[in-house]
Amino acid sequence: MGKMKNIYYLFTVLICAYVVGCTDDFETINENPNAPQSVSPEFLLTNVIVSEINENTYNQGLRLNNYMTQFVASVEFERIDRYELGGNSGYWNLIYGLLADLESMKELDGYNEAYDGVATIMRSYLFSQLTDLWGDVPYTEAVAFGELNFTPAYDSQEFIYSDPENGILAQLEDAVEQLQNTTESVQGDVLFGNDLNKWVRFSNTLQVRYLLRTSKKSTDFSKLQELADSAMLMRSNEDNAVLPYLSAAPNQFPLFNAALGIYQELRMTETVDSVLKLWDDPRIAVFYKPSNASVNAGNPEYKGLLNGQSRETISAAGTDLNDISLMADTFRAVPDGVDAQLMLYSELQFALAEAVERGYITGDAEQYYQNGIQAHFEYYNAELPAGYFTRDAIALNGNQEDNLQKILTQKWLSLFMVGHEAWFNIRRTGIPALKPGPDNLNNGQYPSRYLYPESEQAANKANYDAAIARMGADNINTKVWWEKE
Numbered sequence: 001m002g003k004m005k006n007i008y009y010l011f012t013v014l015i016c017a018y019v020v021g022c023t024d025d026f027e028t029i030n031e032n033p034n035a036p037q038s039v040s041p042e043f044l045l046t047n048v049i050v051s052e053i054n055e056n057t058y059n060q061g062l063r064l065n066n067y068m069t070q071f072v073a074s075v076e077f078e079r080i081d082r083y084e085l086g087g088n089s090g091y092w093n094l095i096y097g098l099l100a101d102l103e104s105m106k107e108l109d110g111y112n113e114a115y116d117g118v119a120t121i122m123r124s125y126l127f128s129q130l131t132d133l134w135g136d137v138p139y140t141e142a143v144a145f146g147e148l149n150f151t152p153a154y155d156s157q158e159f160i161y162s163d164p165e166n167g168i169l170a171q172l173e174d175a176v177e178q179l180q181n182t183t184e185s186v187q188g189d190v191l192f193g194n195d196l197n198k199w200v201r202f203s204n205t206l207q208v209r210y211l212l213r214t215s216k217k218s219t220d221f222s223k224l225q226e227l228a229d230s231a232m233l234m235r236s237n238e239d240n241a242v243l244p245y246l247s248a249a250p251n252q253f254p255l256f257n258a259a260l261g262i263y264q265e266l267r268m269t270e271t272v273d274s275v276l277k278l279w280d281d282p283r284i285a286v287f288y289k290p291s292n293a294s295v296n297a298g299n300p301e302y303k304g305l306l307n308g309q310s311r312e313t314i315s316a317a318g319t320d321l322n323d324i325s326l327m328a329d330t331f332r333a334v335p336d337g338v339d340a341q342l343m344l345y346s347e348l349q350f351a352l353a354e355a356v357e358r359g360y361i362t363g364d365a366e367q368y369y370q371n372g373i374q375a376h377f378e379y380y381n382a383e384l385p386a387g388y389f390t391r392d393a394i395a396l397n398g399n400q401e402d403n404l405q406k407i408l409t410q411k412w413l414s415l416f417m418v419g420h421e422a423w424f425n426i427r428r429t430g431i432p433a434l435k436p437g438p439d440n441l442n443n444g445q446y447p448s449r450y451l452y453p454e455s456e457q458a459a460n461k462a463n464y465d466a467a468i469a470r471m472g473a474d475n476i477n478t479k480v481w482w483e484k485e
Contacts (some may be wrong), residue, residue: 012085067080102122113182133450169207172210233348267326281384304324434446
């Protein structure tokens, strides 16, 4: 069964489950008089938000991105730490399934232009995930239920982002205009509490993210300047696109209930160790805890592990894993210790600082930079040390190369567990310059994308072949459009 057929199948299951209640073979209608006869768009909106933000945070962020961006290191089983990426097909299928939910919302009673604006923002976000993880993907022909197109063409990443009518950036602009002018409202918005003004700010802030993402391909930054000068970006942590996990099942942070082995794989890295100790930064205690051996010896210390090592290499080096830090108890011992995250205000401030430093826009790079640091400390309830901004390793000094290194390294830290955003930024900027581990499986190269799911080669081969002919080989080192100089 092809990917688009799977999506249509998912849509059929969804309608059956919500509307009439189908039997296993979908041939006989279950006439349960207590079954709901219709579904409101609010339920699908809730499902899209909750499904994506949890996946983005836990599986894509903590368990995948955090290895590739060297926030955590594996001791044995997580081969992604050694750059064995594969196709990440589960996320591909989930995203297209959620896009199907957004499409099906249009046919439901109660759908209005407010739902449409919010759905456009979520659709744009989801498609950005697809194209940034894989490159060219089905876009204009995707999720086309009316045509039953099981073999959609792949659009180029350039088109997906930049088409003046249908591209992600244009769609986000349209959504802003739509939401600012509607008198309608939404329900089921667990992200922003049905506050359309916050959706407008989120949409504008996403535009900043994507304008920087594609900045190597642009010479006109007037829209970025317009957004920076507007009063309609995220204003503080109060506007963060986050959803708190809860203390009660089934809405707890998944690591709380995960197997012990998963937690024990999440080791602090030498990369983070070196950066945070250079900064003398108390956020080291936000993300990690002192090693068990050092605590038992009465001298608590944070100790990192080199990324990309096999179990044999770790053993041969005589590394005592009991003397390597694990992630902080907030992530493991507390069911509601963290939030699910799509985007933080601190990311915006670092983005604007970078844009000023590169000369894309005018403004005060140092103020944006300090705002970003301050916001990140506040978000994690960490105390900003006195004199932090004057430290040599922190203070901007007028040298563009040094300043960008500092801005982007602080931004890297702020993207801990925020999906794959830290990976996207490293691919675009090369900062921080991460060194592949000694047992990496990618010939010492830092990867740029996931492989296309195998189902695409089987069920949509002609369009798959056209995509790789345009992009380059279907391997993890082929750079996507916005990465290329």
